[in-house]
Amino acid sequence: MTTHDPTIPPPRRLKPWNAVERGLARVGITGRMLVLIAPLIWLLVFFLVPLAVVFGISLTSKQFGRPPYTPLLTSEEGTVQLTLHLNNYIRLFTDNLYVAAYLSSIRIAAIATIITLLVGYPMAYAIARAPDRWRNILLMLVVLPFFTSFLLRVYALTGFMRGNGVINQFLGLFGIEPIVMMQTDFAVYVGIVYTYLPFMILPLYTTLVKLDVSLFEASADLGARPIHTFLFVTLPLSLPGIIAGSMLVFIPAIGEFVIPSLLGGPETLMIGRVLWDEFFSATNWPRASAVAVAMLLVVVVPIMLLQRAQGAVVEK
Amino acid sequence: MRRGWFLPIAAALGFSFLYAPIVSLVIFSFNESSLVTVWSGFSTKWYGELFRDPQLLGAAWLSLQIAALSASIALVLGTLAAIALVRFRRFRGRTLFAGMVSAPLVMPDVITGLSLLLLFVAMEGFLGWPQGRGMLTIVIAHATFCTAYVCVVVQSRLSDFDRSLEEAAMDLGASPVRTFFDITLPIIAPALVSGWLLGFTLSLDDLVIASFVSGPGSSTLPMVIFSKVRLGVSPDVNALASIIIGIVALGVLAATIIQLRTKPKNRQV
Numbered sequence: 152m153t154t155h156d157p158t159i160p161p162p163r164r165l166k167p168w169n170a171v172e173r174g175l176a177r178v179g180i181t182g183r184m185l186v187l188i189a190p191l192i193w194l195l196v197f198f199l200v201p202l203a204v205v206f207g208i209s210l211t212s213k214q215f216g217r218p219p220y221t222p223l224l225t226s227e228e229g230t231v232q233l234t235l236h237l238n239n240y241i242r243l244f245t246d247n248l249y250v251a252a253y254l255s256s257i258r259i260a261a262i263a264t265i266i267t268l269l270v271g272y273p274m275a276y277a278i279a280r281a282p283d284r285w286r287n288i289l290l291m292l293v294v295l296p297f298f299t300s301f302l303l304r305v306y307a308l309t310g311f312m313r314g315n316g317v318i319n320q321f322l323g324l325f326g327i328e329p330i331v332m333m334q335t336d337f338a339v340y341v342g343i344v345y346t347y348l349p350f351m352i353l354p355l356y357t358t359l360v361k362l363d364v365s366l367f368e369a370s371a372d373l374g375a376r377p378i379h380t381f382l383f384v385t386l387p388l389s390l391p392g393i394i395a396g397s398m399l400v401f402i403p404a405i406g407e408f409v410i411p412s413l414l415g416g417p418e419t420l421m422i423g424r425v426l427w428d429e430f431f432s433a434t435n436w437p438r439a440s441a442v443a444v445a446m447l448l449v450v451v452v453p454i455m456l457l458q459r460a461q462g463a464v465v466e467k
Numbered sequence: 468m469r470r471g472w473f474l475p476i477a478a479a480l481g482f483s484f485l486y487a488p489i490v491s492l493v494i495f496s497f498n499e500s501s502l503v504t505v506w507s508g509f510s511t512k513w514y515g516e517l518f519r520d521p522q523l524l525g526a527a528w529l530s531l532q533i534a535a536l537s538a539s540i541a542l543v544l545g546t547l548a549a550i551a552l553v554r555f556r557r558f559r560g561r562t563l564f565a566g567m568v569s570a571p572l573v574m575p576d577v578i579t580g581l582s583l584l585l586l587f588v589a590m591e592g593f594l595g596w597p598q599g600r601g602m603l604t605i606v607i608a609h610a611t612f613c614t615a616y617v618c619v620v621v622q623s624r625l626s627d628f629d630r631s632l633e634e635a636a637m638d639l640g641a642s643p644v645r646t647f648f649d650i651t652l653p654i655i656a657p658a659l660v661s662g663w664l665l666g667f668t669l670s671l672d673d674l675v676i677a678s679f680v681s682g683p684g685s686s687t688l689p690m691v692i693f694s695k696v697r698l699g700v701s702p703d704v705n706a707l708a709s710i711i712i713g714i715v716a717l718g719v720l721a722a723t724i725i726q727l728r729t730k731p732k733n734r735q736v
Contacts, residue, residue: 182643183555187564190548190614194567197611201582208585218588270484273477280474289478291723296485298665298715300672302689303708306696307488310495310705317491348485377471399573406575408675413696423577430581430679440585443578454573 202447209440212236220437239441249425249442253449256422259336259411260404263343267351267400268393270344275355275392276385279362290356297349304346305413312338312414334416342410347403351396354464358392359385391463398457402450422446489712496705513706520703523691530671530688533602537609538666544610545617545662546655552618553625571615580679583608587680600682608680609673613666620665624658661722668715 175185211220211234225232243249278289296304311317312332319329332338362385370380386393408423415421422442430439499510517523548568555561571579587597587604597603632654636646652659674689681687695701 183551183558186547187551187555187558190544190551190568190618191560191564193544193611193614194548194564197583197586197607198567198571201586202578204585204589205578205582218592270481273474274481277474277478287723287727289482291719292482292485295716295719296489298668298719299489299712300689300708300715302672302674302692302696303492303704303711304489306692306704306708307492309696310492311488317487345484345488348481402573403575406577408577409693423575426577426581427675436585439581443581446575446578450573450575454570457573458569 205440205443208437209239209444210235210237211437212238213435213437218436219434236437239438240445242438243441243445248420249422249445252420252422252425253445255420256405257449259339259419259421260343260401260407263340263347263404264397264401266340267344267347268397271348271351271396272355272393274348275352275359278352278356279359293349293352293356301346302409305342305409308338308342308345309333309413312341333414334419336415336419338414339411339419339421342414343400343404343407346410347400350399354395354399354461355389355392357464358389362388391460394456394460395464398453398460402453402457405450406446422449492705493709493712496702496709498702498705501702513702514710516703517706517710522686523688523703523707526686526688526691529602529685533605533609533677533687534667534670537606537613537670538663540606540610541613541617541666542659542663545614545666546621546659548614548618549621549625553622568615568618571612572619574612576673576675577679579608579612580676583611583676584679600680601685604680604682605677605685605687608676609666609670612676613669616665616669617662620662621655621658624655628654657725664718664722 175181207223208220211223213219214221221234221236223233223235225234274293278286278293281289309316313319314329314331314333316333318332323329332341366384366388367380370384371377375383405421406423406426407421408427411419411421411424412427423446426439426442426446429435429442495506496513497509497511498506499512500507548564551558552561552565552568558564583604584600587600590596591598597607633646633650636650637643641649672689673687674693677687678690678693681690692704692707695704
């Protein structure tokens with residue numbers, strides 16, 4: 152066939168697909184709908200509906216039997232009756248355990264987030280300013296622990312911080328008495344910082360690496376000291392990264408269960424642990440659901456903040 | 468800008484903080500003594516012990532199956548969701564859809580686990596399906612949150628590739644389906660591989676959600692590890708952790724090398 156041949160046969164099309172497409176189009180189904188339908192239905196059924204179910208069951212009461220909660224809807228002589236129990240929510244506000252657990256979760260998550268930021272920011276900055284050939288290796292070193300089992304990393308920390316663990320043995324070489332670290336709030340902070348550090352570093356790095364170096368030069372040329380350049384140029388420009396990273400640490404840390412139960416002591420109150428105990432030990436499903444609904448309300452504002460910040464991180 | 472000593476030192480300290488506990492765990496996995504902190508000689512006996520523990524082996528096999536299945540389901544769903552989000556600029560319910568795709572990324576595990584368990588119980592009551600809980604329910608739960616991760620990975624790849632290739636294929640008469648399989652799929656293949664691997668590792672790692680939605684007799688590996696670890700440090704868990712860390716390190720290393728070879732230099736996540 153020469154290039155001048157005017158009658159190039161059109162490429163053969165996949166016959167069965169065309170027939171299927173035409174058939175579907177006839178009943179009003181477009182390709183778009185076919186792409187959307189599976190993930191949409193899956194997420195509706197296994198993400199959104201479950202949240203509605205949690206809300207529904209939080210309005211029931213515990214009972215013995217299967218399932219271990221009173222039915223929401225009962226039909227009696229043809230009339231459907233809806234029974235709502237608010238006692239779980241009333242308990243949440245009146246029982247000191249719950250209030251204390253929420254407050255202490257927020258406190259622990261907030262303090263840990265700030266420490267993570269203080270540890271992560273210099274690391275992200277160093278990676279962003281590192282020579283090109285180093286940068287990918289350093290990034291890989293940040294991501295590697297993220298792929299390593301979360302549970303096993305928390306476990307590795309217990310071996311590190313125990314009474315006769317690595318740190319105390321090291322201190323012992325200098326004649327320093329062992330420090331009690333495990334089963335304290337301190338251990339929980341270390342655990343959160345340790346496991347969530349990559350979540351902080353990656354968005355920070357993404358914003359920092361895009362900053363225009365000429366801005367720093369201009370600032371320095373105009374006589375600003377490095378600390379001022381950092382405070383008034385770098386820091387404000389990296390704000391979206393700071394918010395995104397902080398929320399990525401703060402939100403999951405609030406509901407954290409593994410870290411407080413392996414590293415924290417019996418008095419380390421966190422809401423994820425309370426929910427777990429309410430469900431597994433007390434088998435009070437309605438109460439656990441109410442705890443979950445209240446936890447969702449606590450994280451909804453941070454989630455919205457995160458979405459806005461993520462948009463800003465990606466846009467730049 | 469003046470380059471000070473602060474950043475390199477901070478980074479070095481940060482990286483040693485990240486790696487010291489892992490390194491010490493790997494070292495002590497070769498310790499002969501069952502007292503995990505006293506070094507009494509090199510030995511690989513804990514690794515041998517590992518392979519004689521039927522409970523651990525069974526759990527590991529179950530976890531691998533669950534991870535492979537849920538990562539595969541999530542790969543399909545997440546890719547479709549990513550295509551919808553990147554290519555369909557406007558459609559009814561887009562905000563809801565985008566929210567449902569990204570929310571599982573940050574949803575606390577205890578809420579995801581509890582909500583899915585309650586759903587399964589309610590469904591069993593109304594529909595008689597799924598009967599009881601076990602591998603199937605864990606796969607469904609894991610596929611749901613892995614979908615979100617796959618979607619993020621595929622989305623970033625889809626939004627930065629040249630659409631004119633697809634348009635050219637369609638101009639030449641290829642149907643949208645054929646264009647997808649012949650043009651789009653090969654281009655986004657690296658993202659699909661990393662999305663699947665990410666889903667696989669996340670599923671393999673999950674303790675909280677699996678604890679809620681599993682049934683009697685279907686304990687996953689993290690559940691077995693957690694119950695062992697709760698009782699204190701056990702040397703065979705050290706050995707198991709070292710094996711897992713070794714596999715993951717090799718995998719990430721390979722993935723990084725592949726990415727560096729195939730991707731243009733300036734692309735960063």
